[in-house]
Amino acid sequence: xxxxxxxxxxxxxxxxxxxxxxxxxxxxxxxxxxxxxxxxxxxxxxxxxxxxxxxxxxxxxxxxxxxxxxxxxxxxxxxxxxxxxxxxxxxxxxxxxxxxxxxxxxxxxxxxxxxxxxxxxxxxxxxxxxxxxxxxxxxxxxxxxxxxxxxxxx
Amino acid sequence: xxxxxxxxxxxxxxxxxxxxxxxxxxxxxxxxxxxxxxxxxxxxxxxxxxxxxxxxxxxxxxxxxxxxxxxxxxxxxxxxxxxxxxxxxxxxxxxxxxxxxxxxxxxxxxxxxxxxxxxxxxxxxxxxxxxxxxxxxxxxxxxxxxxxxxxxxx
DNA sequence: TGGTATATTTCGTTCGGCCGAACTAAATAT
DNA sequence: ATATTTAGTTCGGCCGAACGAAATATACCA
Numbered sequence: 319x320x321x322x323x324x325x326x327x328x329x330x331x332x333x334x335x336x337x338x339x340x341x342x343x344x345x346x347x348x349x350x351x352x353x354x355x356x357x358x359x360x361x362x363x364x365x366x367x368x369x370x371x372x373x374x375x376x377x378x379x380x381x382x383x384x385x386x387x388x389x390x391x392x393x394x395x396x397x398x399x400x401x402x403x404x405x406x407x408x409x410x411x412x413x414x415x416x417x418x419x420x421x422x423x424x425x426x427x428x429x430x431x432x433x434x435x436x437x438x439x440x441x442x443x444x445x446x447x448x449x450x451x452x453x454x455x456x457x458x459x460x461x462x463x464x465x466x467x468x469x470x471x472x
Numbered sequence: 473x474x475x476x477x478x479x480x481x482x483x484x485x486x487x488x489x490x491x492x493x494x495x496x497x498x499x500x501x502x503x504x505x506x507x508x509x510x511x512x513x514x515x516x517x518x519x520x521x522x523x524x525x526x527x528x529x530x531x532x533x534x535x536x537x538x539x540x541x542x543x544x545x546x547x548x549x550x551x552x553x554x555x556x557x558x559x560x561x562x563x564x565x566x567x568x569x570x571x572x573x574x575x576x577x578x579x580x581x582x583x584x585x586x587x588x589x590x591x592x593x594x595x596x597x598x599x600x601x602x603x604x605x606x607x608x609x610x611x612x613x614x615x616x617x618x619x620x621x622x623x624x625x626x
Numbered sequence: 627t628g629g630t631a632t633a634t635t636t637c638g639t640t641c642g643g644c645c646g647a648a649c650t651a652a653a654t655a656t
Numbered sequence: 657a658t659a660t661t662t663a664g665t666t667c668g669g670c671c672g673a674a675c676g677a678a679a680t681a682t683a684c685c686a
Contacts, residue, residue, distance in 0.1 A: 326601045327593055333608040334589065339517070340615040341495040346510070347622040355673085356500070356510070363493070373634060386674055388635050393673090410633040410682045431618035435488065438610055439481055446603050447480045449596070453604050454487040456592055461494040464585035468501040509643085527664060540644050542665050547643090564652045564663045 334457075348427055353397065357382070361390060362399055362416060370415040372405065399423075488611075502581055507551065511536070515544060516553055516570060524569035526559065553577075 321329065349359045357380060364379055365371060371379070377387045391414055394400035399420050405411035439447060475483065503513045511534060518533055519525060525533070531541045545568055548554035553574050559565035593601060 321598075321602070323598055323601075326598060326605065327590070330593060330601060330605050330608070331586070331589075333605055333612070337608045337612040337615075338495040338499070340612040340619070341492040342499045344615050344619045344622075345492070345496045347619045351622055357673085374632090377634095382673095383675055384634065385636080385676075389673070408633080408683070412634065427622065430621060431615060432485070434614045434618065435485075435611060436481070438607075438614060439484060442603070442607075444475075444477055444480060447477075447484060448475070449600050449603050450607050451480065451484050451487055453592075453596075454484070454491045457589060458487070458491040458494040460588045460592060461491075461498050461585060464588065465494070465498045465501045467584060468498075468505055468581065511643085528662090531664095536643095537645055538664065539646070539666080543643070546665095562653070562663085566664060 344431070348424070351427055352424070354399075357390065358394060358397075358399075361394065362420065365400060365414060365416040366420075370403070370413045373412045373414060376414060498585070502578070505581055506578070508553075511544065512548060512551075512553075515548065516574065519554060519568060519570040520574075524557070524567050527566045527568060530568060 345359075349356065352359075354362070361376060361380060364376070373387050373391060374384065376382075376390070377384050380387070380390070382390065391400065391402060391412070394414075395402065399417050400414050401417055403413045403415060405413045442450065499513075503510065506513075508516070515530060515534060518530070527538065527541050527545060530536075530544070531538050534541070534544070536544065545554065545556060545566070548568075549556065553571050554568050555571055557567045557569060559567045596604065
């Protein structure tokens, strides 16, 4: 039973690394299956969150040149994941929105993993799940902050 | 206080997604800082685990053509992350080993994140940490299995 | 209305990274 | 000893995706 706190912490560092790596590999496998590059994937994620973004906003958020964003949108349209729409307020603007079918295309890929995870959750009490939930949230905040620091530092 | 189990599970699905995304972004930021492509990063990870691999084994594990592996090793050598060594048993073979300084080059980038995480761990009891540890391990196993399934399925 | 500013696209170019084919060197079989 | 196979590299070509500059379309303002 008994791991000392030190041992526990050491195991956690290792498990965290392994877990992180698994997430990265999984993500890569999903992208590969969907025939999406990392940038395309990230763009879909941005669109998912915000509903719709203009080409210029995408350039800003992805760090790409405007010309590159045109090509990016072309590719996403060609693959059926996004659509161009004119902004009625300012018709120079192109509003890019995620294709409504996108979620449904991803869902079956995620589903087996989600099901397994649901099974895993069943093995925990509510109190334990609350601990896990809190940890996931807090460590995600920390990791996002670390990412931000890495990007702007120097 | 009280979230129902259903709410808890819903929150966990969301938190898991967010956490996963944070890990992916963090990884990408590290790679960018080290000037490593996804393939190069993955290769270093393989080398780290296994100590050393031949060029052919790397081709196998990365899925690249032999010619591409030559270029890959060249790039890693140029960046100071790996070294070629002749296999004394079979002198046709090239043994690629990770440069011993590699860990030290990565460490300072990981360190702030690790420190913050250590602080977070301090807020938990041993029993809670054990729950978290178990969850991280088990969900990593599930996710790796899901990755494997994604890759070979069709 | 004319003129300037802004959003996006088009065009042409460049670069990185992958591949197949041909090659060299070393091991293995005859 | 010679022929064959195996491991890895080199070369040349190709493709996706990035870029800057110029073109186009629309908005805003005097």
